[in-house]
Amino acid sequence: MEHPALPLPVANADSKPYWDAARERRLVIRKCNSCGQLHFMPRHLCPACWSDQLEWVDATGAGSVHSFTIIRRASDPAFAPLVPYAVALIDLDEGPRMMANIVGASALEVAIGDRVQVSFEDRGSGAMLPQFIRAAA
């Protein structure tokens, strides 16, 4: 059976620098230069104070698993051949939370609180998707 390709990252005016950085294997997040708060999902303004004085800063790529699930039945047919796989919420050490897959040999043994480090998955045409690998115990 033919499976559709995995979705490619889609850049828009809010997120282009994020995906451009990912192509260089860098994870970047938004920082507000008015109130100092960091946030993940890129926006036109700071969700805490509505300042539009924002900059992109490099994250260390280190974080911990806030929660996770092992997907046994994919809703999106593109992911059906990959089951079972882990989807997690990652608390970056800088504070913001993001979603990603846990990848690597021991991904299915993931637990809440695990230390993880960013890695990048090539989805084709050089488009890179930030993912996370469990840190060696």
Next chain:
Amino acid sequence: MKMPASLKNKIAIVGVGESDIGKIPNMTGLGLNAQAAKRALDESGLKISDIDGVLTAYSFTEPYFMLGSVLCEYLGVKPRFNASVICGGASPAVMLKHAAEAIVSGQAETILVCAGENRATGLTREAALSALLAVGHPYFEQPYGGSIPGYYAMIAQRHMHVYGTRREDLAQVAVNTRAHALLHPNAHMKKPLEMQEVLDAKPIADPLGMLDCCLISDAGGAFIVTSAERARDLKSKPVYLQGIGEYHTHEHLMCAPSLTEFGATESGRTAYQMAGLGPQDIDVAELYDCFTIVPIIELEELGFCKPGEGGAFFAEGHARIGGKLPVNTHGGMLSHAHAGAAGGLFGIVEAVRQLRGGLGPRQVQGAEVALVHNEGGVLSSHCTLILANDKG
């Protein structure tokens, strides 16, 4: 922030209706809405020409844009007040609130609130699941292959980690709700369910299995709202709105302020305060149950037990008819019906019926005050309402 103005005792629900439920291949989504609307109107004794407002939600199965006016056109109704409300599963309770506001401010007197879809037969199972992917963030969640069950599974996983909630506690929610559905003549599911079947069901997203997930039904639901004054001399026994509150904290799971504290606490606080009542005054609760973890969290947030004790509340049998607080007496979305916004709407329908009385073995004895909670998204949008069969 200022508390919303009171809507207590100003409006009443005077008719409720359910379409045929299950796999109904000979009816469209709009047809299911219309059948439910007709049944609700018949019950109220009102005429079509009495309806001067119509509210509906959304549909994934039919290709219409302005669903509010589409439904009015289909029903042959020309209202002064009309909208399509899109708060996901919270839409029915939010629509009741908008209806109450419109009636109290004199924009309309009698409002039909309707929702439903032919999700079981109008879409393939795959198409239904794919349509629901839109609940995930298109750019920052969907590329990771999550799913709605997957997002709720992460909430369940966190609840288990923080509070020690057990897999069996989740399963007990499904077992309880099924037992209630067997007492409902129109429920989608007709067979008894044992704990072991829930635990052995096809795994979907750990810790959730197939039987921890709501149904995909063809179903429509409707209720008629009018002023408390107009309600006095109608055919059916009016059920009065005592309190209602909403609260919205996020849309996508990655932006949820917490995985253990959601907006139901705040929507509940507003509803209780407006009603002048507390959790101890509630006789029956119809809680949104798209996945088994959800009513556990809602029990906690709405003050029926302490944080972390929702699982035990179900496991100890307190949520059964005859227990301390019967929950989802119609069978909920896990066993009665789920079809888009109709899922939560049936909680309102059931609360009204419980408060009118006479439901036989399904009746909560002495039910005078009912609470309904609807939530949409991934525990993102919340609306809590309190109904009573007397102005109190």
